Amino acid sequence: xxxxxxxxxxxxxxxxxxxxxxxxxxxxxxxxxxxxxxxxxxxxxxxxxxxxxxxxxxxxxxxxxxxxxxxxxxxxxxxxxxxxxxxxxxxxxxxxxxxxxxxxxxxxxxxxxxxxxxxxxxx
Amino acid sequence: xxxxxxxxxxxxxxxxxxxxxxxxxxxxxxxxxxxxxxxxxxxxxxxxxxxxxxxxxxxxxxxxxxxxxxxxxxxxxxxxxxxxxxxxxxxxxxxxxxxxxxxxxxxxxxxxxxxxxxxxxxxxxxxxxxxxxxxxxxxxxxxxxxxxxxxxxxxxxxxxxxxxxxxxxxxxxxxxxxxxxxxxxxxxxxxxxxxxxxxxxxxxxxxxxxxxxxxxxxxxxxxxxxxxxxxxxxxxxxxxxxxxxxxxxxxxxxxxxxxxxxxxxxxxxxxxxxxxxxxxxxxxxxxxxxxxxxxxxxxxxxxxxxxxxxxxxxxxxxxxxxxxxxxxxxxxxxxxxxxxxxxxxxxxxxxxxxxxxxxxxxxxxxxxxxxxxxxxxxxxxxxxxxxxxxxxxxxxxxxxxxxxxxxxxxxxxxxxxxxxxxxxxxxxxxxxxxxxxxxxxxxxxxxxxxxxxxxxxxxxxxxxxxxxxxxxxxxxxxxxxxxxxxxxxxxxxxxxxxxxxxxxxxxxxxxxxxxxxxxxxxxxxxxxxxxxxxxxxxxxxxxxxxxxxxxxxxxxxxxxxxxxxxxxxxxxxxxxxxxxxxxxxxxxxxxxxxxxxxxxxxxxxxxxxxxxxxxxxxxxxxxxxxxxxxxxxxxxxxxxxxxxxxxxxx
Numbered sequence: 001x002x003x004x005x006x007x008x009x010x011x012x013x014x015x016x017x018x019x020x021x022x023x024x025x026x027x028x029x030x031x032x033x034x035x036x037x038x039x040x041x042x043x044x045x046x047x048x049x050x051x052x053x054x055x056x057x058x059x060x061x062x063x064x065x066x067x068x069x070x071x072x073x074x075x076x077x078x079x080x081x082x083x084x085x086x087x088x089x090x091x092x093x094x095x096x097x098x099x100x101x102x103x104x105x106x107x108x109x110x111x112x113x114x115x116x117x118x119x120x121x122x123x
Numbered sequence: 124x125x126x127x128x129x130x131x132x133x134x135x136x137x138x139x140x141x142x143x144x145x146x147x148x149x150x151x152x153x154x155x156x157x158x159x160x161x162x163x164x165x166x167x168x169x170x171x172x173x174x175x176x177x178x179x180x181x182x183x184x185x186x187x188x189x190x191x192x193x194x195x196x197x198x199x200x201x202x203x204x205x206x207x208x209x210x211x212x213x214x215x216x217x218x219x220x221x222x223x224x225x226x227x228x229x230x231x232x233x234x235x236x237x238x239x240x241x242x243x244x245x246x247x248x249x250x251x252x253x254x255x256x257x258x259x260x261x262x263x264x265x266x267x268x269x270x271x272x273x274x275x276x277x278x279x280x281x282x283x284x285x286x287x288x289x290x291x292x293x294x295x296x297x298x299x300x301x302x303x304x305x306x307x308x309x310x311x312x313x314x315x316x317x318x319x320x321x322x323x324x325x326x327x328x329x330x331x332x333x334x335x336x337x338x339x340x341x342x343x344x345x346x347x348x349x350x351x352x353x354x355x356x357x358x359x360x361x362x363x364x365x366x367x368x369x370x371x372x373x374x375x376x377x378x379x380x381x382x383x384x385x386x387x388x389x390x391x392x393x394x395x396x397x398x399x400x401x402x403x404x405x406x407x408x409x410x411x412x413x414x415x416x417x418x419x420x421x422x423x424x425x426x427x428x429x430x431x432x433x434x435x436x437x438x439x440x441x442x443x444x445x446x447x448x449x450x451x452x453x454x455x456x457x458x459x460x461x462x463x464x465x466x467x468x469x470x471x472x473x474x475x476x477x478x479x480x481x482x483x484x485x486x487x488x489x490x491x492x493x494x495x496x497x498x499x500x501x502x503x504x505x506x507x508x509x510x511x512x513x514x515x516x517x518x519x520x521x522x523x524x525x526x527x528x529x530x531x532x533x534x535x536x537x538x539x540x541x542x543x544x545x546x547x548x549x550x551x552x553x554x555x556x557x558x559x560x561x562x563x564x565x566x567x568x569x570x571x572x573x574x575x576x577x578x579x580x581x582x583x584x585x586x587x588x589x590x591x592x593x594x595x596x597x598x599x600x601x602x603x604x605x606x607x608x609x610x611x612x613x614x615x616x617x618x619x620x621x622x623x624x625x626x627x628x629x630x631x632x633x634x635x636x637x638x639x640x641x642x643x644x645x646x647x648x649x650x651x652x653x654x655x656x657x658x659x660x661x662x663x664x665x666x667x668x669x670x671x672x673x674x675x676x677x678x679x680x681x682x683x684x685x686x687x688x689x690x691x692x693x694x695x696x697x698x699x700x701x702x703x704x705x706x707x708x709x710x711x712x713x714x715x716x717x718x719x720x721x722x723x724x725x726x727x728x729x730x731x732x733x734x735x736x737x738x739x740x741x742x743x744x745x746x747x748x749x750x751x752x753x754x755x756x757x758x759x760x761x762x763x764x765x766x767x768x769x770x771x772x773x
Contacts, residue, residue, distance in 0.1 A: 042700045049772075081483075086707055108574045111571050114577060120593075
């Protein structure tokens with residue numbers, strides 16, 4: 001469990017990208033409902049309207065490769081500063097919908113294709 | 124009618140009355156003399172004077188009220204202020220200082236200081252806060268008795284917490300028998316500074332003009348001595364408005380202002396610090412409110428290079444160039460965790476830098492350092508600590524505590540480190556190479572994060588900073604705001620090299636700092652010339668003082684204000700959301716009392732209403748570049764400009 005938690009934190013803090021391979025065991029969620037819940041439950045307040053993440057507040061969630069179980073675990077018993085969302089507030093089925101919505105979002109563009117971004121500052 | 128005309132016409136009221144008085148007095152004297160016989164030889168029997176003659180000789184002449192005067196106590200107060208080389212006096216009008224205001228703008232010719240019109244006392248003080256950090260010297264503020272100081276209190280607290288000097292004046296209507304009924308009583312006070320005494324360094328209510336001179340000069344010296352802070356002088360109404368005749372004026376002396384040298388660390392302690400730093404395998408330099416000049420920045424770079432030690436900057440000032448390979452803030456937490464010796468320079472919150480407190484029901488905390496890590500702390504913190512307000516933060520022990528001004532001490536610490544290193548100048552090169560390698564990864568990581576939500580609407584903070592950079596990269600730009608809530612992209616990717624390019628934050632986290640400090644900072648930049656001041660202002664912050672745009676337009680203070688419009692007090696949205704989650708009640712209602720919608724505010728229209736240039740709202744990222752370009756051109760033409768950008772919450 002301790003290892004799992006540490007790995008989960010690492011995964012989240014790295015933008016939920018590479019710590020886990022995506023699992024096939026994720027329940028099938030409703031993307032449209034997930035989109036509504038993502039807003040209604042205030043997820044976007046810390047993670048951005050597209051789950052894009054923001055420095056200091058919340059890591060990227062869009063197109064996450066975090067396994068569903070880990071996603072659920074972080075929601076129910078956050079390992080860091082994130083406020084907890086218990087089943088009474090966000091039922092398991094709603095978590096599945098949100099997860100499906102996050103999975104459905106397109107991957108972010110490659111920074112190398114954004115000269116305006118990579119041109120920021122002096123190299 | 125000008126004075127000359129008035130005199131020629133014989134209608135100058137005081138002159139007319141004075142003439143009457145002199146004529147009357149002369150008449151009496153002449154009359155008395157005429158009735159007195161020539162001096163008689165001794166023993167000559169003279170007639171006794173009449174009662175009228177006795178009265179004329181011994182009683183005071185009838186009082187004639189003077190309705191005008193040429194010189195007043197307030198003029199002398201202006202003379203005092205002029206010795207201090209203060210460029211500006213910011214003020215929202217108030218009757219308790221009416222004589223002083225008139226003296227500054229007429230007798231003082233509205234120069235040194237120039238009177239600035241603000242629409243709220245919080246703006247007066249806040250702009251002085253921002254000004255001092257850019258100009259490197261204080262400006263003055265005049266506040267109405269009682270109510271003006273109450274308005275200004277939060278801004279004073281911010282400046283105090285940020286250790287910034289401001290020369291502040293307030294006033295009181297004078298002794299009870301002189302006050303008009305009603306308003307003058309409401310605006311009078313026994314102790315004008317009591318409202319804010321907990322967060323000014325010093326205050327005084329001088330009861331004579333000589334005392335005013337000494338207190339004002341003393342106050343300036345105290346305000347600018349490290350740690351710096353606002354001071355407050357109450358200018359008594361009677362002293363302001365009293366006539367000052369030449370005899371009384373000749374007795375007044377304005378003391379010479381002498382700025383003292385700042386406190387420097389004890390040589391023995393610095394030698395010990397140098398030993399600890401040179402012996403460390405993983406030293407880390409933590410900086411916060413350290414540099415107040417480019418010399419301070421350059422000295423820090425020198426020390427870091429001597430030790431090849433990483434610098435972790437908490438950004439209360441511009442301390443370390445972001446393009447230097449030893450600028451290692453992005454991995455500050457890891458460096459602090461691995462450090463065996465930490466040199467902390469003017470920390471605002473040393474405990475917070477070395478510990479973490481978790482914001483859950485159980486407020487657990489833990490050290491972020493190893494138990495064996497040695498802490499060296501060079502700080503002026505202990506030289507200005509008060510009891511009531513808790514800005515001193517939680518107590519944190521150091522192994523070597525050096526009470527001194529860190530910037531003034533730095534050259535001596537460098538000498539001590541050089542002596543300790545001796546001929547072993549290359550001994551830290553491998554550590555430096557590791558830092559270079561780590562630094563190279565920072566930009567790539569920031570680029571990857573910046574790409575997230577690149578085309579999203581509301582616009583991402585990374586996109587906004589990228590579009591902004593593209594328009595100002597060839598300008599001599601400078602940030603006026605801390606930008607903590609928009610991703611700190613300026614510190615992640617912009618080359619901040621000059622001390623004036625970043626001035627830190629509010630100090631006391633009082634909301635409303637951003638627009639008012641931006642106004643003052645922009646004023647200081649304007650006086651230097653050739654710079655492009657930029658403020659990234661949250662919409663909640665801006666709403667505390669939107670009328671700064673009028674003062675900027677009125678006094679021709681150009682700057683670019685970008686409203687980071689997330690239509691909320693977003694930090695509070697997250698706080699209420701956290702509580703709602705904690706209480707298992709759902710977050711739907713977290714928007715009540717925290718969001719700024721329904722109706723949405725048209726900030727561009729607001730700016731235009733105040734006489735500034737207003738652009739936006741911009742919600743499509745593809746339109747942002749052109750909007751910023753237009754704004755930059757308008758700023759360069761001398762205008763204050765506001766661009767309303769609809770942005771992601773963070």
